[in-house]
Amino acid sequence: MKHTTDANDQILVREQFTVYLHPYGPARWSSEARQTYDIFCLLQGALRWTDESHADELRAPAALLASPGEQVGANGAHVTYLLVTLAPAYVLDCAVRARLTRADARITFTTHAVNRAERLARLAHDFAAEMRAPEPGQELVVAALVEQLTVHLLRHHANIRRADELELSRVGLVDRRIRRAVELMHAQLHEDVPLEEMAAAAFLSPFHFARLFKKVTGTTPHAYLAALRLERARALLATTDLSITEVSARVGYTSPSHFAKAFRQATGLSPRTFRAALILEVRG
Template identity: 35%
Template sequence: MTQTATALGNAPSALARILDRAPPVAAGSLRGDTRLTRPWGHGALHDHLPAMVGHVIITYYGEPQEILWRTGGDRLLSTTRSGSITIIPQGHDGDWDIAGPIGVSHVFLSDERLRAGAGQIGGGDEVELLARVGFDDPVAARVMEMLGREADVADSSSRLFVEQATDLLVTQLLRGHSSRGAIQPAEARRGLATWQVKKVTAYMRERLGAPIGLDDLAGVAGLSRYHFCTAFRQATGSTPHEWLVRLRIERARQLLADATLPVTDIALSVGYETPSSFAAAFRRISGTTPTAYRRSL
């Protein structure tokens, strides 16, 4: 379902009205009035999202959640996970159901920039993006992760990097998710069942400050160590270690909101024996240091 751009609303503002917090849009816009967010998170969602100006591209971090979008008579159902993206093309409205808290980053891509990219590829600028939900595209997801890490960096070299990475994202969208060409959905993922992923994740969350071994996690899922590692990656797109690190950093972000807690104590509480190892892991996931993150709150 599409509408003319003049009848639509600003995308970040429209999302802010239905989510439990507003998207943390980085200051300053890119070429063509395109905007970015750093990685962030919001809670469960059960609401109608009106049609918006521009295209909204989303990638995911952390624990997978079931996501459903009903739009224009279509019912798009998937699971949020690392390596997947969602595309809300300009002018598409619909009803959204997201089962629980999710980690995300956004690119608010202007139609002007999309069509400029189409013009550079050749063949005119008549192009439409396809609606996608939790669609496997590790290339686009990886580019968006890089953009998320650079979203709040203000120096000129970062700006150049971000502009070029955005052009790369536009090219991938045009060749894989548009009326010009489309990646076909992959076969259903094999691996852990949703209940197994949730059970393993809950086990990790309850023991973030303690050593957690692969044998322990495999036992929780009821598999051998070898089959567990393979099945976990198939189900989530991440290794168990990567998953655990993200959970630890997610918890650390929550604790950093309490200014009375020393960073060293927070590091210990989420499983890091030294401030330096904690800071390195935090920066790798969040793109900034724990202290800088706390100052930004």
Template identity: 35%
Template sequence: MREFNGKLSFVPAGHCFYGWQIPRVLTRVTYFYIDVQDPLFDPETGITCPLISPRLFFFDQAVWNTALKLKAEVGSCDPGSRQYAEALSLVLIHELIRLERTTSVATRPIRGGLPVWQQKRLVEFIEEHLAEDVSLLTLAELVDLSVYHFARAFKQSFGVPPHRYHMDRRMDRARSLLQRPALSVTQIGIQIGFRETSSFTRAFRKITGLTPTEYRGHREA
């Protein structure tokens, strides 16, 4: 992978993850350790030892937002901060369970669609090439299908055509980057493959209904 900004990873107890990287800039990472045996996670919360699959370098807006709020509470001296952090911890677990359920449904084999292993290969390839123009032929060759059969199977599996899926993922990345005040709208557009700020703005507004600047303003408000 060439882009780790805004990435999340979930490693359940009993699993081991290790790796290495040569970062171009200093890497900043926040770790949350969640003990589901803690009294905080009792039956009344609706959480009883959830089984959540390992997930590496993914992005989900709801999980990301909750994690940022929880991170902001770490080390806070506010007397009510502990209760708020505990509430956020419960929300974070619920968001992970929701993501697990949503993914499980999305990856079920669909008649005429792509097998799970092909879906995974395509998703990983698209994530690694978000800032590039990837042709339909390139994607079809990745899973050894004709362009016609690939386009039809992809839409049956993901619910949208390949180009729309690619663009949606670009905009998800843009939403994540817009939470970083240090980056200008122009810089973010370039990072996700737009040479012109105006083109990025049009594409972002088409997907979200807001310009990047408006979206950033709403987030800060």
């Protein structure tokens, strides 16, 4: 997930979701290689957006939606936006609790662009108001807004179908055919994992494993692993006091400068800037 940020951006990171508020300015965003549900709410301005086969203009109020593995991007010069990313296990849990499906479902967005998204815009404005003037109880309010947003998307913009190949593992919702390989990646984020080792974990040849993995996730095994590392880095930057050097080592980078470059390429901001934009818990 690439996006631009500046000193006025605010970021709230929790285990099941992340919320980014970009008040006004240039925007570059991409869902490339992400395994989360991404909701990009355009609150002000206009931009150009693209997916694998389409390009068009989007004007506020509008939204862009990307399911795990889908590639959607946007560019704009003068925009205000809110970006919410949701963990797949969280989305499925909301769908089950809302009695929209059982736990063996695959959920995808039915469209990438939602024009005249008044309901999404109202929710996004509520997010923005809470993040701009944080008060005690902010985490509860934001969590409630995330749940409202998720249920709205499930009701109106999601395709829910049974998927026997999915299962909830110790690393989240995973296709059972690649579960062991994905668990291996999670266990070895701090070191390189050869394709042959990933394939062996899935009991497949490297060729067949790589082809199946791309079909299932929308990305290559090593791009998936790189995204996992950077997702873990974001969590460490947000929830620990570890130095950037220590964070880089924990996610498999021997050089802090290489880590910083990869982090910036993936997110649009440096690790230091990301940490400075974090919203911390507000106490009374």
